[in-house]
Amino acid sequence: MTTISVRLPDQLHSGITAAAEADHISVNSAIVQAAQAWVDAQVHRARARVSVQQIMLEDADLLAQLGDE
Secondary structure, three states: OOOOOOOOOOHHHHHHHHHHOOOOHHHHHHHHHHHHHHHHHHHHHHHHHHHHHHHHHHHHHHHHHHHHH
């Protein structure tokens, strides 16, 4: 496990602290969950981008026909 220091605006820190307390978790756990959700979203976007590009290559003729209408 890696330890890092992160500078947060005071208002963001307050919001994280309040949300963590409401969920009965530590601020660290809240930040780890948020970071994991961000990474998961980035992976999902990358996969979606590849899928769309693949569809555009495989179905270029169909897409062109749809665009003509």
